[in-house]
Amino acid sequence: MKLEFAISGGDFSRAGIASSEVKKMLKKINVEPKIIKRVVVALYEAEVNVCAHAYKGNIFVEIDGTKIKIDIIDKGPGIENIDEAMKEGYSTASDAVREMGFGAGMGLSNMKKNADEMSLESKVDEGTKVTIINYLK
Amino acid sequence: MTIEKISQLINGNISGCTTNRDEYKVCFASDLMSDVLRIDTDNLILLTGLSNMQSIRTAEMADITCIILARNKKAAPEMVELAAENNITIIESAYSMFHIAGILFQNNIKPLF
Numbered sequence: 614m615k616l617e618f619a620i621s622g623g624d625f626s627r628a629g630i631a632s633s634e635v636k637k638m639l640k641k642i643n644v645e646p647k648i649i650k651r652v653v654v655a656l657y658e659a660e661v662n663v664c665a666h667a668y669k670g671n672i673f674v675e676i677d678g679t680k681i682k683i684d685i686i687d688k689g690p691g692i693e694n695i696d697e698a699m700k701e702g703y704s705t706a707s708d709a710v711r712e713m714g715f716g717a718g719m720g721l722s723n724m725k726k727n728a729d730e731m732s733l734e735s736k737v738d739e740g741t742k743v744t745i746i747n748y749l750k
Numbered sequence: 751m752t753i754e755k756i757s758q759l760i761n762g763n764i765s766g767c768t769t770n771r772d773e774y775k776v777c778f779a780s781d782l783m784s785d786v787l788r789i790d791t792d793n794l795i796l797l798t799g800l801s802n803m804q805s806i807r808t809a810e811m812a813d814i815t816c817i818i819l820a821r822n823k824k825a826a827p828e829m830v831e832l833a834a835e836n837n838i839t840i841i842e843s844a845y846s847m848f849h850i851a852g853i854l855f856q857n858n859i860k861p862l863f
């Protein structure tokens with residue numbers, strides 16, 4: 614099963630729509646609630662990061678019988694120092710982003726905690742690709 | 751504690767899911783949603799001054815079913831609709847975060863940390 618979503622940077626009102634759809638889909642195929650929560654928390658953080666830090670992006674979801682793999686690919690400023698960005702509390706979020714309820718610097722570590730596997734690739738001035746994989750059983 | 755009891759204590763107004771029968775024992779207060787998304791506790795009350803779609807989305811993703819909006823922040827119609835769709839109760843209160851936290855604490859709602 615495959616799903617695809619587009620995200621536009623800055624558009625916070627729509628952030629979470631992809632995560633919501635994925636949540637519905639996983640419920641429909643009877644995945645355990647605890648696993649669903651892990652997947653959608655990680656995805657939601659990724660979705661918000663594109664809104665908050667990049668210009669636009671796409672989400673590609675692939676579900677097979679044993680796992681869900683999600684790629685979140687954006688065009689944006691990229692991340693210069695990934696190790697630093699992964700640290701709890703590190704954030705470059707603007708005041709506008711903070712007013713929307715984000716900028717604690719917890720998103721990437723939340724993703725890492727909730728994904729069974731996570732990888733992050735980024736090129737400065739080009740964009741960022743996050744991949745999260747969760748096993749469904 | 752039920753949503754009716756909570757609402758009564760903080761002079762609140764209930765919207766979204768109004769038929770919620772859950773019992774709440776724990777509360778977490780924050781305006782930063784990633785702080786909330788770290789938490790893994792069932793039947794948690796989210797107390798926040800953030801009144802936008804993201805506070806409802808956060809509750810949706812984190813399986814939180816009761817949000818208190820402090821400082822007279824009103825839930826917009828699309829927030830109420832999204833909350834109802836996801837069985838999330840919104841309680842609006844004119845009291846400040848500190849005031850609400852104090853009342854809940856006095857009434858034996860526990861902190862997380």
Ligand SMILES: Nc1ncnc2c1ncn2[C@@H]1O[C@H](COP(=O)(O)OP(=O)(O)OP(=O)(O)O)[C@@H](O)[C@H]1O
Nearest residue numbers: 662666698704705706715716717718719720721784
């Ligand atoms: N897709 C992205 N494009 C560019 N920079 C990013 C992206 N994702 C994260 N970053 C950078 O990494 C930092 C840390 O990200 P993280 O998600 O952990 O925290 P945050 O988004 O700042 O705040 P929070 O997620 O807690 O609301 C960001 O502040 C930003 O500088």
Ligand SMILES: [Mg+2]
Nearest residue numbers: 658662720721
């Ligand atoms: Mg983030």
